[in-house]
Amino acid sequence: MDLTILLFLVQDGITNGAIYALLGFALVLVFAVTRIIFIPQGEFVAYGALTYAMLQGGHVPGTAYLLPIFAFVALLFDLYAERSRITGTFLLRQGVEKIVVPLALLLAARELAGVSTIASLVLTVAIVSALGPHLYRIAFQPLADRSVLVLLIAAVGTHLALMGLGLVFFGAEGQKADALTDFSVDLGPLPVSGQNIAVYAATVLLIAGLYWFFERTVQGKALRATAVNRLGARLVGIRTKGTGKIALALAAGIGAVSGVLLAPMTTIYYDTGFVIGLKGFVAAIIGGLASYPLTAAAALAVGLIESFSSFFASDFKEVIVFTLLIPVLLVRSFASKHTDEED
Amino acid sequence: MSKPLLSLSNLSVSYGKVEAVRGVSLEVFAGEIVTVIGANGAGKSTLLNAAMGILPAVGEQTFDDAPFYRLEVEDRVAAGLSLVSERRELFSSMSVEDNLRLGAVRFSEREAQARMAGVFDRFPRLKERRRQEAGTMSGGERQMLAMGRALMAGPKVLMLDEPSLGLAPRIVADIFTIIEDLRKDGVAILLVEQNARAALNAADRAYVMELGEITMSGKAADLANDPQIERSYLGLH
Numbered sequence: 375m376d377l378t379i380l381l382f383l384v385q386d387g388i389t390n391g392a393i394y395a396l397l398g399f400a401l402v403l404v405f406a407v408t409r410i411i412f413i414p415q416g417e418f419v420a421y422g423a424l425t426y427a428m429l430q431g432g433h434v435p436g437t438a439y440l441l442p443i444f445a446f447v448a449l450l451f452d453l454y455a456e457r458s459r460i461t462g463t464f465l466l467r468q469g470v471e472k473i474v475v476p477l478a479l480l481l482a483a484r485e486l487a488g489v490s491t492i493a494s495l496v497l498t499v500a501i502v503s504a505l506g507p508h509l510y511r512i513a514f515q516p517l518a519d520r521s522v523l524v525l526l527i528a529a530v531g532t533h534l535a536l537m538g539l540g541l542v543f544f545g546a547e548g549q550k551a552d553a554l555t556d557f558s559v560d561l562g563p564l565p566v567s568g569q570n571i572a573v574y575a576a577t578v579l580l581i582a583g584l585y586w587f588f589e590r591t592v593q594g595k596a597l598r599a600t601a602v603n604r605l606g607a608r609l610v611g612i613r614t615k616g617t618g619k620i621a622l623a624l625a626a627g628i629g630a631v632s633g634v635l636l637a638p639m640t641t642i643y644y645d646t647g648f649v650i651g652l653k654g655f656v657a658a659i660i661g662g663l664a665s666y667p668l669t670a671a672a673a674l675a676v677g678l679i680e681s682f683s684s685f686f687a688s689d690f691k692e693v694i695v696f697t698l699l700i701p702v703l704l705v706r707s708f709a710s711k712h713t714d715e716e717d
Numbered sequence: 718m719s720k721p722l723l724s725l726s727n728l729s730v731s732y733g734k735v736e737a738v739r740g741v742s743l744e745v746f747a748g749e750i751v752t753v754i755g756a757n758g759a760g761k762s763t764l765l766n767a768a769m770g771i772l773p774a775v776g777e778q779t780f781d782d783a784p785f786y787r788l789e790v791e792d793r794v795a796a797g798l799s800l801v802s803e804r805r806e807l808f809s810s811m812s813v814e815d816n817l818r819l820g821a822v823r824f825s826e827r828e829a830q831a832r833m834a835g836v837f838d839r840f841p842r843l844k845e846r847r848r849q850e851a852g853t854m855s856g857g858e859r860q861m862l863a864m865g866r867a868l869m870a871g872p873k874v875l876m877l878d879e880p881s882l883g884l885a886p887r888i889v890a891d892i893f894t895i896i897e898d899l900r901k902d903g904v905a906i907l908l909v910e911q912n913a914r915a916a917l918n919a920a921d922r923a924y925v926m927e928l929g930e931i932t933m934s935g936k937a938a939d940l941a942n943d944p945q946i947e948r949s950y951l952g953l954h
Contacts, residue, residue, distance in 0.1 A: 459787055592822060592829075599808045599819050605771070606806035610820050611794035611870060 381564040383681045389570050389639075390653075391677020392577040393632045397654025398661065398669040399584065400625040405663045406601035407621040409522050410514055413529040416651020417536035418502055418626045422633020423642035424540070426498040427549035432488025434480075436543025437501050441508075442476040448511040449473070472508070479504060491554060499630045506626030507619035509536075514622075515615055533648065540644030548646075551637035573635045580631065581670070584624075597621060653680070653695060660702050720782055721746050722905055723768065723798065723874045728776035730760070730767045737763040738774070739929045745874055745907050750900050752908040752916040752937065754950055755926035761909040762803055764926070765876050768907075769793060769800040781873065795823060797873035803882060805863040809852030813843055816851050816862055820869025829869070836865040839895065857888035864895065868904075875899065876907045881915060893919050913950040917941040925950075 397415055404412040421437050428435040449472040456464060479501050486493040513532045517524055557568035588594040600607040600617040607614055629647075636642060636650070657676050661669030676695055684691040721744035730738040738760040745751050753761050767774035770790040778785040780796055788796065808816050817836060821829040837844035840861045846854060851862055860880055867875055877896070881889040893915055896906055910916035917923055920937040925946065933940065940946050 592818065592826070595811070595815055595819055596822055599811065599815075602808045602810055603806055605802070606808055607819075608771070608790040609769070609794070609800055609802065609806055610822055610866060611791045612819065612822050613791050 378563045379685070381562075383685055384678065385564060385566070385570065387678035387681035388674060389573050389677070390680060391674035392573050393635060393650070394654045394657050394676050395670045395673035396577055396580060396628050396632050397651055398657035398673045399581070399666060400628040401655055401658040402661060402663055402666060402669055403584075403597075404621050404625045405658075407597050408510075408514065408518070408525070408618045410525045410529055411522070411663070412625060413526075413651070413655075414509075414533040414536050415625060415629055415654060416647030416649070417533060417540060418506075418629025418647070419633040419636065419650050420540055420642055420644055420647030421505070421536075422498055422502045422630030423551070423637035423646075424544045424549050424633070424644065425501060425630070426494055426634045426637050427551040427642070428544075429483065429487050429494035429497055430491065430551050431549075434483050434487050435498075435501070436540075437505065438480045438483035440539060440543050441501055441504055442473075442480055444505055444508040444512065445472040445476040448508040451511055451516075475504065491552075495554075495634055498634055499627055502630035502633070503623050503627035506622035506624070509626075510619045510622040515618060518615065518618060537645050537648065540647075544644050546644065548641040548643040549637070550641045551634075553638040569635075569638050576631055576635055580628065584666075593620065649692065653677075656695060656699055656702075659699060662706065719746065721779075722781055723907065724777075724779045725764075725768060726777045728764070728767060728774050728778065730763050730772055730774045737929050738767065740776075741926075741929075741931050743907075743924055743931070745905050747873070747905055748900065748903060749921040750896065750906040750908060750919055752910060752920035752923045753926055754910060754913040754916055754923060756950075757911065759926040760929040761926055762878050763929075765800055765878050765907070765909055766802075768876065769798065771800075794870050794872075797871070798876070799867040799870050799872035799874075800876045801860075801863045801867045801878065801880065803878040805859050807851040807859060807863055807866070809850065811851060812848050813851060813854075813862055814847045816866050817843070817869055820866035821871075823870075832869050832871070836868055839868070839898070840865050857884050857891070860884060860888075860892060861895075864892075868899075872904060874905045874907060876909075878909050879911060880908070881910065881912045889915060913946075914941075917951075 397419065400415050401412055404410055425435040425437045449468055452468055453460070479497070483497055483501065486497060509532065513528055514525065517528055553567070553569045554572050555568035559566050588598055596607065596612045597617050597620060600612060600614050604614055607617070633642070653676050654673065657669050657673035660672035676698070679698065680691055680695050683694040687694065723745040726742040728738060728741045729736060741764060743753070743764070753764065755761050763772060766772045768778065770788060770793050780793070780798055783796070785793065785796070808819065814833070817833050818829055821832050824832070842858060843861055843865055846858060851859065854862065864877070864880070880892050880896070884892065889912065896908065896919055900906055908916055908920060917937045917940060923934065923937040923940045924931050925933040925940065933943070933946070941951070
């Protein structure tokens with residue numbers, strides 16, 4: 375192996391690692407706020423990539439139709455749950471959130487498909503992140519107070535459902551998007567593409583954005599507070615149902631961005647997201663589903679190990695990455711004190 | 718007297734088949750300190766948790782003349798009821814300032830800062846410790862922070878569950894001074910205490926709770942002199 379190949383592998387590893395880091399963050403975030411081990415994170419990546427590829431190709435993506443359907447089901451849930459105390463402002467808010475916004479996004483997708491890269495990008499993130507809160511309302515909110523295990527089972531069910539819906543709404547064909555830009559620069563022997571730079575920039579920006587959100591805004595602090603002490607959060611008047619929705623909107627948005635970044639680099643199918651999400655999951659587990667910096671470091675390690683193992687033993691690259699979990703879990707289980715689940 | 722701010726009537730709370738609170742009726746009027754005394758396990762905390770909407774209860778609940786029964790915890794806070802629970806329920810890994818800021822989560826930054834200044838006047842200790850993590854503070858400081866955080870929401874009625882629990886006598890005295898100051902500033906207090914003597918000294922009216930039921934009620938001063946109360950609740954202190 376010469377230096378050029380080494381650099382290529384490192385670059386490839388860091389690029390993938392950056393995306394795994396984003397997914398790992400989403401998993402840590404969702405777990406901290408809602409206690410859900412969020413298996414369907416990968417589906418958001420696939421939805422993001424496919425939505426972006428279709429918009430870029432001038433087609434209306436399936437998610438644009440899926441969103442109003444999800445929103446409508448969530449609306450029915452809310453109307454039923456609140457049936458005895460429905461007020462005008464409640465109806466107005468529900469109507470805007472669950473009918474007007476989804477239909478507006480559908481209309482925008484029909485009008486703006488294929489118009490420009492920027493429009494496709496913005497629409498993709500908007501549509502996929504909007505799915506998150508409705509998904510929380512339908513699949514998780516009714517179970518919010520149940521144990522981590524029940525939530526995990528619901529998460530697995532949601533993953534299967536979203537994968538099936540992906541097949542219905544996007545079809546079995548894989549899609550690949552055009553690169554965000556043709557720009558490329560040579561660093562010594564190594565060409566660095568605009569796509570690579572976009573991945574690094576997006577990762578850094580998202581991390582900075584998340585940091586700002588959680589450290590500086592009241593909304594972000596309310597999310598952290600919910601994670602630290604759910605009852606305490608309710609006692610000060612934080613709507614913990616709302617924080618679950620925000621967490622899932624953020625997770626879906628992060629998934630969508632990851633999908634947009636991945637779409638030009640590899641062909642994405644309706645079921646590709648799962649394995650990508652699992653690698654973010656490996657990173658999040660190494661971070662104990664709690665530490666953002668540890669998750670980021672672990673994600674880079676996963677990316678690098680994956681790229682080197684695909685060079686030396688490409689048939690085994692997934693095996694090698696997932697086998698990593700075993701020593702990590704062993705060490706963690708010996709290092710951590712046993713604690714019973716709080717509820 | 719005018720209408721009560723908080724009124725519970727014929728309230729019952731069950732944990733499965735066990736009825737922890739049975740047919741309790743209780744009122745808190747503006748500007749008064751009301752205390753519920755009773756032995757450990759009498760159902761006092763359960764009563765407060767039900768009034769806050771944390772536990773499902775059967776019976777009538779009104780607040781500020783509006784039915785309260787169906788409201789969620791968050792809406793009860795917005796209506797003007799706050800609870801400082803026995804376990805304080807602070808955000809332990811966050812700073813004192815962040816804990817207080819979240820107490821006024823519904824309000825703008827500006828309004829919250831103004832309220833925080835008010836809380837710092839009342840609890841100068843919290844101002845000194847504003848950057849410290851809540852989990853690293855002493856028991857007394859944590860109790861002050863929990864009270865300060867509840868006050869950030871601007872409650873009309875503040876419910877305090879065992880505020881003196883586990884605190885040194887000097888700090889208990891401080892806490893009771895603050896409770897009386899709060900009443901002067903127009904916050905009605907519903908106080909649950911095992912420290913019956915201190916509670917009866919501070920309160921205007923009192924209820925005695927035994928095995929989930931109210932067995933006596935009246936002016937705090939009268940109850941403090943009642944021989945039966947003295948024997949059951951005051952003798953040991």
